Amino acid sequence: MSGSDKTMNKKPLLELEHISMKFGGLMAINDLSFNAYEGEITALIGPNGAGKTTVFNCITGFYKPTMGMIRLNHDDGKVFQLEQMPDFKITAHAKVARTFQNIRLFSGLTVLENLLVAQHNRLMKASGFTILGLMGIGGYKKEASEAIERARFWLEKADLIDRADDPAGDLPYGAQRRLEIARAMCTGPKLLCLDEPAAGLNPKESLALNELLRSIRKDTGTSILLIEHDMSVVMEISDHVVVLEYGQKISDGTPDHVKNDPKVIAAYLGVDDEEEAAKIAGGNA
Numbered sequence: 363m364s365g366s367d368k369t370m371n372k373k374p375l376l377e378l379e380h381i382s383m384k385f386g387g388l389m390a391i392n393d394l395s396f397n398a399y400e401g402e403i404t405a406l407i408g409p410n411g412a413g414k415t416t417v418f419n420c421i422t423g424f425y426k427p428t429m430g431m432i433r434l435n436h437d438d439g440k441v442f443q444l445e446q447m448p449d450f451k452i453t454a455h456a457k458v459a460r461t462f463q464n465i466r467l468f469s470g471l472t473v474l475e476n477l478l479v480a481q482h483n484r485l486m487k488a489s490g491f492t493i494l495g496l497m498g499i500g501g502y503k504k505e506a507s508e509a510i511e512r513a514r515f516w517l518e519k520a521d522l523i524d525r526a527d528d529p530a531g532d533l534p535y536g537a538q539r540r541l542e543i544a545r546a547m548c549t550g551p552k553l554l555c556l557d558e559p560a561a562g563l564n565p566k567e568s569l570a571l572n573e574l575l576r577s578i579r580k581d582t583g584t585s586i587l588l589i590e591h592d593m594s595v596v597m598e599i600s601d602h603v604v605v606l607e608y609g610q611k612i613s614d615g616t617p618d619h620v621k622n623d624p625k626v627i628a629a630y631l632g633v634d635d636e637e638e639a640a641k642i643a644g645g646n647a
């Protein structure tokens with residue numbers, strides 16, 4: 363049974379249908395369709411320039427795809443057509459959070475402050491956007507104490523509680539990566555998109571990242587879409603892997619299915635001949 367067969371009966375949280383993205387004469391994504399399922403970790407992999415970040419940018423509203431449809435299905439029945447929504451609504455209403463290839467923290471703010479700033483929208487809404495609201499009339503106080511509790515929860519999960527009062531910029535690189543993920547989780551996302559979270563991590567930091575992502579899946583049920591070049595991370599934690607090459611999908615299924623797919627091996631090793639790749643796959647199985 364292929365990985366795609368196994369996922370047939372699951373509920374898709376995210377559905378991409380026939381997405382294309384053209385930059386001038388360059389077709390960065392070409393008629394791409396895939397699903398990411400509820401409560402799963404889906405990895406999007408492929409050689410450099412395959413179109414992975416462009417897919418993220420289309421999902422999160424930074425780019426509008428030239429063609430195609432991106433649908434997000436919440437479990438309460440709400441459906442969001444992401445390709446028709448501005449990016450701030452994709453974050454606030456569809457509840458899609460993301461991290462970037464380059465770390466984007468407020469390095470002069472403390473670790474805790476970074477997590478509170480992430481909850482600014484929720485706090486302002488609770489204040490009713492009025493001075494009286496900010497002074498504690500209405501739901502602001504309750505929301506503020508919940509925001510601190512949420513931040514504390516994610517500091518524990520990300521193993522950063524001892525560094526809560528330190529400037530974010532003083533943290534080691536791997537801890538900054540975990541802080542970015544904790545910050546995204548403080549917004550209560552349904553879908554968390556992580557762009558190369560393991561890039562530049564040492565083996566110990568990489569293990570800590572795997573642990574954090576597994577615990578997000580287990581304890582919150584948040585679905586994760588992950589771009590990653592580190593195959594040890596991909597194969598270890600993903601439920602489902604989608605492989606791109608030159609903007610097109612060349613494989614889709616479980617890590618085992620994809621790992622042994624001659625097309626994937628050919629793409630990664632630069633082998634043109636699929637028969638040759640199949641021989642390598644045979645040795646790999």
Ligand SMILES: Nc1ncnc2c1ncn2[C@@H]1O[C@H](COP(=O)(O)OP(=O)(O)OP(=O)(O)O)[C@@H](O)[C@H]1O
Binds near residue numbers: 390408409412414415
């Ligand atoms: N804004 C843009 N304008 C023009 N071309 C772009 C733009 N963004 C991406 N591209 C091109 O689209 C193609 C796909 O790029 P993309 O960054 O999505 O690939 P990737 O798979 O994420 O690569 P990497 O693994 O190196 O990050 C590349 O040829 C890239 O140069």
